[in-house]
Amino acid sequence: MNILDTITLGIIEGLTEFLPISSTGHLIVASEFLGLEQSNVNKAFEVIIQFAAILAVILNYPSKFTFSHINLWTKVLISFLPIATIGFIFSDQVKAMFSIEIVAWMFIIGGIIFLIVEKFYDENETHTHDVEDVTYKQAIWIGVAQIFALIPGTSRAGSSIIGAMLVKLNRKASAEFSFLLAFPVMCATTGYDLLKHHEELFAAGNIINLAVGFVVSFVVAYLAIKLFIKFLENFTFIAFGIYRILFGIILLAIFV
Numbered sequence: 001m002n003i004l005d006t007i008t009l010g011i012i013e014g015l016t017e018f019l020p021i022s023s024t025g026h027l028i029v030a031s032e033f034l035g036l037e038q039s040n041v042n043k044a045f046e047v048i049i050q051f052a053a054i055l056a057v058i059l060n061y062p063s064k065f066t067f068s069h070i071n072l073w074t075k076v077l078i079s080f081l082p083i084a085t086i087g088f089i090f091s092d093q094v095k096a097m098f099s100i101e102i103v104a105w106m107f108i109i110g111g112i113i114f115l116i117v118e119k120f121y122d123e124n125e126t127h128t129h130d131v132e133d134v135t136y137k138q139a140i141w142i143g144v145a146q147i148f149a150l151i152p153g154t155s156r157a158g159s160s161i162i163g164a165m166l167v168k169l170n171r172k173a174s175a176e177f178s179f180l181l182a183f184p185v186m187c188a189t190t191g192y193d194l195l196k197h198h199e200e201l202f203a204a205g206n207i208i209n210l211a212v213g214f215v216v217s218f219v220v221a222y223l224a225i226k227l228f229i230k231f232l233e234n235f236t237f238i239a240f241g242i243y244r245i246l247f248g249i250i251l252l253a254i255f256v
Contacts, residue, residue, distance in 0.1 A: 001042060005034050006213040010049050013213075014220025017053040018179055018228055020114065020158030020240050021247070025103040028152060029251065032100060044193040045210065051190035052214040053221035057179045060225045064131075064180060072180070075134055079143035079160075079177075080184040086147050094150045104251035106153030111244030117162055118238050126170040131177045138167040142177065146185075153248075156185060161237070171232045179225065 012030050016023040027046045028038075036042055058065055064072065087094060128134055134142075145163025149156035157178050164174035 001036055001045070001209055003209065003212055005036060006045075006209040007216050008034065009046065010052075010213040010216030011220050013046070013049045014053050014056075014217045014222075015224050017050060017182070017217075017221055018157055018175070018225055020110070020155050020161050020237060021244055022103070022107065022110070022153050022155035022158065023050060023053075025107060025153035025155070028098060028103055029100065032255070038098070041206070044196070045206075045213065047186075047190050047193045048210060049213040049217040051186050052217040054182050054186040056218055056221035056225055057183060059222055061176075061179070069132075072132055072134070075136060075139035076177075076180050077184060078136060079139045079146065079181050080188075082140075082143040083146045083149065083185060084188060087150055090150070098152050100251060100255040102151065103153035104248045104256065106151055107244045107248030107251065110154055110158050111241040111246075111248065113162060114158070114237050114241030114244065117165055118236050118241065121165055121236075123170050126168045126173075128167075128169040128173055131173050131180065134169065134173070134177055138164070138169065141167045142181070146181065156182065158240075158244075171236070172229060175228060175232055 009027060009030060012026050013023055016026045024046075031038060031042065031046075063069075128138065142160055142163040145166070146156060146160045148154050149159045157175075160178040160181050161174045164177055165171070169177065
């Protein structure tokens, strides 16, 4: 992996981590195009730059990361438990699903689900417009929905946003709760990969690539979060549903 590869992956990660279009799916496809072997080190590198994107949440929502919001973070952690539990139990099965074909089909299926949900979704009927007002029951159901993100190409952001919309959060609150929920998920994933592959990741030949990818991912993600929230003030998720379907079809045509 050279510097150009790390910059490319950093940009892709930063742009896609918080959008409902699967950052993992895009990274798998990008690695295929770049001819990068899906080695343990490269997979761990992708997780590290995902964590860089997560840090952008802190910079965008610094007031949420204080002890005064302990009630909110209790709900976030409750939402995190389902994916943490299922992911730990079925980790080997999850890793076995990492393929272009599965990613492509999950892009299409996820896109169709977004279009269906948007067809019946009425923001005027929602009763939760701020993440602070999310209930424990809503948090549990959002966490259950996020389990589907274990399937590559599904999208962690997408599954949690869909779950939030189904339990009556408005679009903005759905996206923001998804941003916060990403924090414990990626902290756990990154911490695990750091422990498992720290020697390879921080070897002399990898440290520069790691630093460059980390910074690029962080900056791009910071801007992407702001633009995404602005987008949701005027538009729905229909464009993302259409994008997912088209992207999935293109992947099937090229790789399968």
